[in-house]
Amino acid sequence: MISSERQERPVLPRPDACPLCPGVLELERDYDLAVFENRFPALVREPANPSDSGSPLLESKASKGICEVVMYTSIHDSSLSRMPLSQIEKLVYVWADRYKELSQYPYVKYVFIFENRGKEVGATLSHPHGQIYAFPFIPIRMNLKLKNMKRYYSDKGACLLCDIVNEEIRLDKRLIYCNDFFIAMVPYYARFPYEVHVIPVRHIGNVAEMNPDEKKGLADILKVVTMKYDKLFDMEFPYMMAMFQTPSDGKDYEYFHFHVEFCPPLRGKNKIKWMASVETETWQFINPSTPEEIADELKRL
Amino acid sequence: MRLIKVKVVKEDGRYVYYYEVEKGDEDAGTTSESNDGRMGDDIIRTSRKAGSSKA
Numbered sequence: 001m002i003s004s005e006r007q008e009r010p011v012l013p014r015p016d017a018c019p020l021c022p023g024v025l026e027l028e029r030d031y032d033l034a035v036f037e038n039r040f041p042a043l044v045r046e047p048a049n050p051s052d053s054g055s056p057l058l059e060s061k062a063s064k065g066i067c068e069v070v071m072y073t074s075i076h077d078s079s080l081s082r083m084p085l086s087q088i089e090k091l092v093y094v095w096a097d098r099y100k101e102l103s104q105y106p107y108v109k110y111v112f113i114f115e116n117r118g119k120e121v122g123a124t125l126s127h128p129h130g131q132i133y134a135f136p137f138i139p140i141r142m143n144l145k146l147k148n149m150k151r152y153y154s155d156k157g158a159c160l161l162c163d164i165v166n167e168e169i170r171l172d173k174r175l176i177y178c179n180d181f182f183i184a185m186v187p188y189y190a191r192f193p194y195e196v197h198v199i200p201v202r203h204i205g206n207v208a209e210m211n212p213d214e215k216k217g218l219a220d221i222l223k224v225v226t227m228k229y230d231k232l233f234d235m236e237f238p239y240m241m242a243m244f245q246t247p248s249d250g251k252d253y254e255y256f257h258f259h260v261e262f263c264p265p266l267r268g269k270n271k272i273k274w275m276a277s278v279e280t281e282t283w284q285f286i287n288p289s290t291p292e293e294i295a296d297e298l299k300r301l
Numbered sequence: 302m303r304l305i306k307v308k309v310v311k312e313d314g315r316y317v318y319y320y321e322v323e324k325g326d327e328d329a330g331t332t333s334e335s336n337d338g339r340m341g342d343d344i345i346r347t348s349r350k351a352g353s354s355k356a
Contacts, residue, residue: 037315093304
């Protein structure tokens with residue numbers, strides 16, 4: 001996607017000029033939680049037609065979609081790790097509402113909920129917030145997940161992540177925390193050293209399908225995982241958090257299982273795990289740590 | 302928990318949704334919980350030892 005307007009975004013303004021604080025720029029009044037359309041969207045509801053590439057070989061489509069910013073709290077100096085559990089629970093309800101509403105637009109095929117925390121992953125504002133991209137197509141990595149989960153479902157007659165959850169609980173080598181509804185683990189297939197996946201025990205496709213206890217369980221485990229991260233190096237631990245949910249294109253995704261991925265860019269305090277040539281150009285990740293070692297480290301925090 | 306949302310349309314056409322807990326449904330309110338980064342009792346009560354669950 002090409003979105004040259006995003007070059008104009010403000011970068012880490014002073015706290016007293018934060019555009020996400022109440023009454024400064026984006027939110028005209030005090031708020032508990034809020035959602036607004038991104039001022040610098042990569043996808044817009046009424047896009048202009050793309051310019052002619054000059055060649056039938058070079059195809060393009062209008063970037064029709066919606067980009068939202070999700071305000072977790074009006075408190076500037078906060079985070080998932082520091083917010084009260086009840087505030088995170090409310091956030092889960094907001095995510096569910098956004099997923100349901102955005103999925104109703106006929107041009108929206110995939111609702112992607114995510115958070116970039118820290119300048120190491122390109123966050124330009126430190127006020128606690130996440131984002132939502134309502135895509136007009138299913139992104140390529142999500143398509144790969146769907147393809148593999150569908151193949152497993154066809155071959156085994158079971159859900160891949162349901163089976164992984166059961167095996168990880170049985171083995172107890174990579175779990176870092178569990179509650180009655182979710183597990184958090186360093187996956188066997190971790191790409192980043194401190195990668196953590198949060199997976200519901202019940203077969204759920206998206207956040208809107210969660211019952212109230214599961215929503216509270218998700219809030220609980222997100223708080224615990226981010227608290228462990230912050231405690232790890234006694235710092236505000238940077239991460240990319242992404243939710244993977246059933247697409248919104250009206251098709252049947254019975255085989256798909258909701259999950260959240262945390263991908264931190266650090267391999268140690270002040271040490272970056274770079275997306276270098278091998279990772280970027282071949283999509284083959286070289287992880288310098290074993291998932292079991294990292295799981296043990298995070299579990300003990 | 303039930304949230305209510307109020308929609309406001311800005312001058313530039315962008316929307317804002319303000320969310321808050323519906324009146325009379327504040328039992329999950331924030332007043333009794335710590336916000337100091339410590340793990341609260343409510344978390345400890347819902348947690349269990351990793352590996353002790355049955356999926």
